[in-house]
Amino acid sequence: MTYKEYLRVLKEHTPYDFSEYSDNSINRRIQKVMQDHKMTFDELTARTLSDNRFVEEVVEAITVNTTDFFRDPELWRFLFEKHLSIYRKNGVINIWHAGCSTGQEVFSLLILFNELGMLPKTRVFATDISQKALDKAKEGIYKHQIERGCIDNFSKVFNDPKKGEQILDKYFDVDSMNDIITVKPLLKKNIKFIRHDLVKNGLPFYNKMDIVFCRNVLIYFNAKLQTRIIQRFFDVLFSNGTLVLGAHESLNGFFKTKFEKTGPVFKKSNGFHFRC
Amino acid sequence: MNIPDQKFKVVVIGGSAGSFSVVSRILSQLDPSFSVPIVLCLHRLKHIRSGLVEGLNMKSKIPVVEPYDKDKLRPGIAMLAPSNYHLFVEFDGTVSLSTEEVNNHSRPSIDYAFSSAAFAFREKALGIILTGANRDGAQGIKCIHDKKGFTIVQDPASCEVDTMPRAALKLFTPNQVLKPDEIVQVLNQLKG
Structure with missing residues (x-):
């Protein structure tokens, strides 16, 4: 066998x-x-x-559950400085974290929205195949993040060496003796955590999305399955919606024409974009 | 020197401490028409993550690229495993990336790159293990050996740190134990 x-x-x-x-x-x-x-x-x-x-x-x-706060700081800095404000006029901003694992990137994104004064508009659906990972995400208690350099990451995202500590204290209860940080309730209000298998299950919500986050999940699928899942992301996004993939994931073939690459993210567009 | 007679679908080169200069030297002496796909799996210092691909490209006779997930191996192109991702060679000649846990304290793990190439291409994989300060890679290159692929271990006497080649030599007897310049000679006589 x-x-x-x-x-x-x-x-x-x-x-x-x-x-x-x-x-x-x-x-x-x-x-x-x-x-x-x-x-x-x-x-x-x-x-x-x-x-x-x-x-x-x-x-x-x-299933693989490795994730970090603000993994790839340049991406987050781009989102903060150049991208997320395009949704400022929205009444509601619908966000789907597909394969959210233990939730670090869910909270990372909400920190950015709060810094932009847009947190109350957000409505987040965070899904994962692993119940254990979701349970951890719901708790929002993380160990060894300081040792792993989260403060440095915070500073990089906001391009200010003093900001790292401030962000940490503002959004987390910090037990520095034991290197345990706990997400403060203000970030947790607008999130629904839902167990969901991206491969087998239908969508767990009826909403269309402004932003789909799916970072370092598709790498575990073969090319054919990747295409099917990206089709679903395309279908669920509003026409100026944003798809955020991992730093070494890209769209293949057909989908290159259905999304427009904007910095490190992909924007759904109705026109075709031929790339040379 | 014994030049393998078989055709190869991939050459996987793994290295850690001290390997940047050895890899640069190998790439700088390659025949520009070198036609076997190369995978480079090198440990990087945690805080110096960028610049490696640029550094290697300055010296290399063939292009060095950091792949996206599911990119296809191509003749005469060297793919460098991106920092903070494992890289696997797949049956269809594409590469898959992964953010799984570190292996031997390393991501990319050289063991994973070697063993995936052995799994995918069996005797058509060629593995080279270079200077390095830990044991990552030894078990993986043994997989290539076990599947009748061709294996080269850098001569420990020529290594800046010889832990990695010695760990490999403890596990099996490779086809060749060579100095960097001899490794280049073998590569330049390979059939693609």
Whole structure:
């Protein structure tokens, strides 16, 4: 038996479908599940077919949850200085974080909106396949962020070395002894956290979106699945909506003509944009 | 020197401490018509993340690019694993990126780059491990060896830090143990 056959078992007998994930990464993560449980493929399959709780455990182990506050500071600085203000005239700004993981980027974006005086207009849908990650995001309690350089990141985003500490104190309750920071309630008011599998589930809301954030999620999918998901993002966005991808993700083929690259982000447009 | 007779679909080069100058030297002496895709997986200092691709391009005889996810390997182009991402070679000759946890304290992990190339291309992968200060890469290049790919370890005597090549030599016997200039000679005689 191979990992491909195991993925077929998952697809046919559970709510999850990883069959169009990037081969190397999914293979290695399944190998790791087998190692951790000291199981062969046959044992893994048998347990998968008989134990729903175990299936959830496998899904948690397969999915990747690494994220940071303001990962790639240049992107956030662009959003803050040049981009988010285009939605200032909106009555409501609808934002979907697809694959929000433990929520750091959800709160990063809301910090920017609050600094721009636009926080009350925001309505955020934050979705992820991992219930554990969502639970953490809802709590908003983070360890080891100071050690990982979040203050420096804050300063870079606002282009001011003094700003890092200020932002930290303004938006977080800080326990510096234990390096634990807790998101203050003002950032949490307008967020709905929803468990959602981007691959299998329909949209968990009826709203059209102004901004779709989906950073370093599509990299785990093969090119065909990526195209399907980007089509969904295209459909759910308003016509001047913004799609924000990871620093090394891009749109392929057809979609290059349906979005306009603006700095590091993609803006949906009705016209065609031919790129040479 | 023994020049491999088989055709290769990818050359993966992994290095850490001291490897920038070795990689520059290799790229600067490559035949401009070199026709096998190259993947470079180099550890970077945390705070010096930019400038590496520019630095390598100044010296290199072939273009060095930082790929986007699912970009295709191309003959005569060197792809540099972007900082803070793992890079995997896939069956269809594309590369996938990943932000998974660090491996051996490293992202990109050289083990992942090597083992993915072994998984995807088996005997058509060629792995080269250079100078470096940790063990990342040793297990991965052994995967290439196990799948009958071709393996070269930089001669520890020629390394700024020899931990990485020595870790590899402990695990298996590579096809070649070579100094940087000899590595170039092998590369320039490869069939694409």
